[in-house]
Amino acid sequence: MVDDDGYFSEPIAATYDESAADLFRPEAVDPAVDVLAELAGDGRALEFGVGTGRLALPLAARGVAVHGIDMSRAMLDRLRAKPDGDTVDVTVGDFATTRVEGTFSLAYLVFNTINNLTTQDAQVDCFRNAARHLRPGGHFVVEVGVPALRLLPPGQTAVPFHISDTRWAFDTYDVVTQAMSSHYVTVVDGRAEHWSIPFRYVWPAELDLMARLAGLRLRDRWDGWSRAPFTSESTGHVSVWEKPAD
Missing domain, CATH: 2.20.25 (N-terminal domain of TfIIb)
Structure with a gap:
């Protein structure tokens, strides 16, 4: 049964970091934070599906002001309980539609989180929500696998x-x-x-169309956070869309 925390309720939150331990290793975290910090520049960053703060906390430690949206209070409780957990502002809500104050130079979601939105309409709404939060010249980043x-x-x-x-x-x-x-x-x-x-898988070309509907344009697509070229053999991608400066 799904409660108000969605599929990431207390039993899942309690063991999430342990079950995803490989994703918390420096070799997994540091390349992602390098990219995100560069794109954020001197602006603020907004993470959709911030969870327990795997990337939000080290990004905040780099001096980037980070705000996270997540519908799971149980996951957010784990974030707040961590050292420096209060350095990341959080809002409880559905990241496809929830608005927070201000504008951001970067919005991002990682580790297949776009697939947690189980309808195409919700995924389109997510892109539009990101675009509404971005200042001109800002970037929206998605990390997601290629359907197998x-x-x-x-x-x-x-x-x-x-x-x-x-x-x-x-x-x-x-x-x-x-x-x-x-x-x-x-x-x-x-x-x-x-x-x-449950998830809804989505193709790179489909994501590009969602971005166009939101007024964003593709800037980069890589095989991963190391920025290796995306090819027909890639099992995942990190894509960067830009909000036109004009």
Whole structure:
């Protein structure tokens, strides 16, 4: 059952940092913060789906004023409890539509968070919300995976992405609706526990069209935070759209 915190309620928030430990390593965080700090410049940054502050806190430590939006109070409680958690301003709400005061030189969402919006309309609203918050010349950054449909043979709908003795994880796809879900099965004391999260996958070209509808234009698209070229073999991308200065 989904509560007011969405799919990131207290049980998920309590173990989120531990379950995503690899994403908190310096080699994962530092390249992303380098890019975000450069794009923010002397302005403010707005993170959609700020969560427990994986990137917001180190970005704030670089001297960037960061504001985060997230609908999960449980996740935001974890952010506030961390050292310097009060350096990031937060607003509880749906980042596709929630407005905060002021303008920003950077808006961003990372780690497939755009897919948490499970309809195309909501994803379009997200781009429009980002554009409304950006000052002229500002940038909107999205980090998201490329749908793994090339791994699906005819008749198959699931792609595993983690298999161990105590944990299995796999994605399921509906290629008609672009709906997908991530499923996690964990064995605890000999018993299997299962939970899943729904998403909507989205293609790079589709994101570009959403950006155009919001009055943004593509500036860069990389394979990742290292700014390697995006190719047909890339499994994900970091894309940067710009709000025209005029």
